[in-house]
Amino acid sequence: MAHLRAPATRRERQREATYDEIVTVSARLLAEGGDLSLRAVAAGMGMTAPALYRYVANYQQLVDLVAFELDKAATADWAEAASRFPEDDPAARLTVACARFRQWALAKPREFALVFANPIAAADTERRELLTLATSGHYFTDLMWQIWELYQFPYPALDELDPAIRQAVLDPLIPAKSDHIPTEDRGLLWIYMRAWSALYGVVTLESTGHCDPRVIESGQLFRATILDWLEPLGLQHERARLTTILDEELARP
Amino acid sequence: MAHLRAPATRRERQREATYDEIVTVSARLLAEGGDLSLRAVAAGMGMTAPALYRYVANYQQLVDLVAFELDKAATADWAEAASRFPEDDPAARLTVACARFRQWALAKPREFALVFANPIAAADTERRELLTLATSGHYFTDLMWQIWELYQFPYPALDELDPAIRQAVLDPLIPAKSDHIPTEDRGLLWIYMRAWSALYGVVTLESTGHCDPRVIESGQLFRATILDWLEPLGLQHERARLTTILDEELARP
DNA sequence: GTTTACGGTTAACGGTGTAAACAGAACTGA
DNA sequence: TCAGTTCTGTTTACACCGTTAACCGTAAAC
Secondary structure, three states: OHHHHOOOOHHHHHHHHHHHHHHHHHHHHHHHOOOHHHHHHHOOOOOHHHHHHHHHHOOHHHHHHHHHHHHHHHHHHHHHHHHHOOOOOOHHHHHHHHHHHHHHHHHOOOHHHHHHHOOOOOOOOHHHHHOOOOHHHHHHHHHHHHHHHOOOOOOHHHHHHHHHHHHHHHOOOOOOOOOOOOHHHHHHHHHHHHHHHHHHHHHHHHHHHHOHHHHHHHHHHHHHHHHOOOOOOOOOOHHHHHHHHHHHHHOOO | OOOOOOOOOHHHHHHHHHHHHHHHHHHHHHHHOOOOHHHHHHOOOOOOHHHHOOOOOOOHHHHHHHHHHHHHHHHHHHHHHOOOOOOOOHHOOOOOOOOHHHHHHHHHHHHHHHHHHHOOOOOHHHHHHHHHHHHHHHHHHHHHHHHHHHHHOOOHHHHHOHHHHHHHHHHOOOOOOOOOOOHOOOOHHHHHHHHHHHHHHHHHHHHHHHHHHHHHHOOOOHHHHHHHOOOOOOOOHHHHHHHHHHHHHHHHH
């Protein structure tokens, strides 16, 4: 079964490898502080720039490809860090994941901007669809689903929701692991959207630097935002424990 | 008194006019969907690109100059819209201003990104200082101060605050009209930072398009975020009235 | 009225994304 | 095995970009 996804022909394998190299070279360039340019990427893999057009249609597609993979890799890191808590403790895992997400955004603001601050026009359906695949979104929604299963926090019924929101939670156009969520429970996604909006807000504010550096350094703005969301997620009783975990993560070097 | 700020010499007046033209031409370019480039701006005012270096040291300075003025102009617009409510009704004014801020961010995402999503390195003290002058920040903090004078909502005492935050509110490095706020009341700025973070979050999320278009179109995410902040600002009793105002603004064409 | 400083020019360098034409290697089918 | 096709890279070229250097007339200053 596994080898079904493995490319059959030699050429396809080669092509896949080239895509991988594009991503790794791009990631290296960004990590080294350089700009992400077609020419630089091509040069980094011993090619000329026009050759890259055999793999991406234009610069924006290169950016999207790299953004997708950066998101995937970063999410794997947060998940790995979160997995120091057992699977049946999604609240602790989410706490750690959020803190690591922020830490990543602060340590790699350029990468963060590429993935999360990259403007997407409403009309651009192609890029929108790519966006719905983002690994981080699936990871976070899944954690929130597990938290709900465990703590049964309240969420709006479908008929309480604004019609537009009802449509949006029934047929999500955002990165969300939602297939397994029963129709009547889709109000959960509204809670998710609101929570994600809050998380995204602080982290973007801090990552882009539109904020007092001392406030960023202290982590208090982020901390307060996270703590505000414990109650809506039914985690009041876990407050002390989760706060400890959060502060542990924030104190990380 | 007024003519004190007016440039004395003819040359200085000329120079000032050129700065104005740089800004207007830049704004026009952005509004027309073009990119903001030294060459395009220069061409737009009948000059060659190197001539602009008599006015700005580099491209980033041009961006900062334009960003500052865009922010100023946009703030004037929100303020004008908000002034349909009397001066002694800052709650209504803030409601309108927030809605107009969002509307501006959605209508002009490129301009919004320039002003509010432009990355600022922590080390770049020069750009940081320019940032503290942003008109919008001063306008919003002033409104919040007026709301506090009227409604006396609670705020943390200085010794309740994390040391880093205490320092930050005592000597703010953010755009805030704070000179007139007594030292013991500086905890107010912490409320401001948190509220601004929430507002900034939704608006950035929506403006950059990292959100379901239907959710953006409905305005519900923004609405919910604003309503969440009524209570912390002591506006519970005004809830019905302010919600009506907010919905009025959201329904605007 | 001479000198100085300002505000512009042109030319040039190295960088960007992208299109077109072309060449060779790798697969495909008879 | 050989011809034909497809895929992957090249070179060349174009139109932009930010930025520097050298140069020059004119307006202000002494």
